[in-house]
Amino acid sequence: MSRSQLLFEEAKRLIPGGVNSPVRACAAVGADPLFIKSAAGGTITSVDGVTYIDFVQSWGPMLLGHAHPEVSKVITDAVGRGTSFGAPCEDEVRLARMVVDAVPGVDMVRMVNSGTEATMSALRLARGCTGRNKVVKFEGCYHGHGDPFLASAGSGVATLSIPGTPGVPPAVVQDTLLRPYNDLAAVAALFEAQGGDIAAVIVEPAAGNMGLVPPRAGFLEGLRALCREHGSLLIFDEVITGFRASYGGAQARYGVDPDLTTLGKIIGGGLPVGAYGGKAEYMRRIAPLGNVYQAGTLSGNPLAMAAGIATLSVLQDSDYAGLEARVELLCQSLTGLFASKRIPVRINRLASMFTIFFTGEDVVDYAGAKRADAGRYARWFGHMREHGIFLAPSAFEAAMASFAHTERDFQAFIDAAESFGG
Ligand SMILES: *Cc1c(COP(=O)(O)O)cnc(C)c1O
DSSP: OOHHHHHHHHHHHHSGGGSSSGGGGOGGGTOOOOOEEEEEBTEEEETTSOEEEESSGGGTTOTTOBTOHHHHHHHHHHHHTOSOOSSOOHHHHHHHHHHHHHOTTOSEEEEESSHHHHHHHHHHHHHHHHTOOEEEEETTOOOOSOGGGOTTOOTHHHHTTOOSOTTSOHHHHTTEEEEOTTOHHHHHHHHHHHGGGEEEEEEOSSBOSSSOBOOOTTHHHHHHHHHHHHTOEEEEEOTTTTTTTSTTHHHHHHTOOOSEEEEOGGGGTTSSOEEEEEOHHHHTTBTTTSSBOOOOTTTTOHHHHHHHHHHHHHHHTSOHHHHHHHHHHHHHHHHHHHHHTTOOOEEEEETTEEEEEOSSSOOOSHHHHHHSOHHHHHHHHHHHHHTTEEOOSSTTSOEEOOTTOOHHHHHHHHHHHHTOOO
């Protein structure tokens, strides 16, 4: 037995499923998880001493790659000054300034500890501001594990085919109105019928949790117009796309201006951080300025703030277009390769993330994503891992490239793919 397998056996006795987040168990691809000893740049190394080129990148946060020297240094320095104060610190102001400067729709921002907290808080704020309860959510979008968002959710919920959500009272999800992603007409009809009750539309401006599904032209603009017309708030969940779709997120890339924005992943540089921000008129409704309550013992944690500042500082000067071009080239090579093998695929890409859907039809929504061949994805995952490439253990995720990946890493991906039998 490998050391990973031994650890997994012990973990299963102590931790539900042996993991602290479900998809990591690798059950959907019929594999056992690798336990990781260390990571550096574009690679991770298992406790068995095997190094893989990592296209998971902790599910998105590590856009600079693992253990980036500048990020590691500021974290180490910060540790010596104390790890939590429960009082404001200068780095909270600095990171808030960087977020406000970067993200067009954000005038003010509140730090929390995870993407889940960010979306829960943003929805509460939208409800508080509008005095309405209903929220429009799209099938296959994932907004963390908060009760109102677990209806037809993406990510692990999709991976494990969990249909409903035991433990979530029906009263909580009855206010969640589901519509297919990219279906603007369906949302328009919903507003026609119930517009006066809708507090918010929450959307991943490019969906990243049913596999990557970019918005159709006009979809985000249409949501913007409908929300404005009906007095509802438009929430962009940019926990994945923030600082990845572009430095200013998907909203900067697509030029659509949401009322509220949620952030996470990259903003913490690998430490647990989330944030929600938006127009000052709404953000001023949060306690202590307003009466919408939200708080956190460890929010604005000095280590996390330092990591976030260092990460964004390096990203500001990073060549996003260059990375995107390399990933586009990889996707083109893979498309050619699969065509030569007569394996039907559609590769969706945005900036440095992409998903290979094993299907012959374009994937524009969750129903399409589910029609892709999950069995083939499982074989693909196993094949690539055997050949030194670490991919997400789920067909409903995006592969993440980082600035630390080298030309050789991209070439290794293609080389590994070449021997995939289907
Ligand atoms: C990852 C993710 C979340 C949840 O963030 P956590 O930090 O895992 O709680 C929310 N929304 C989107 C779009 C995400 O990708």
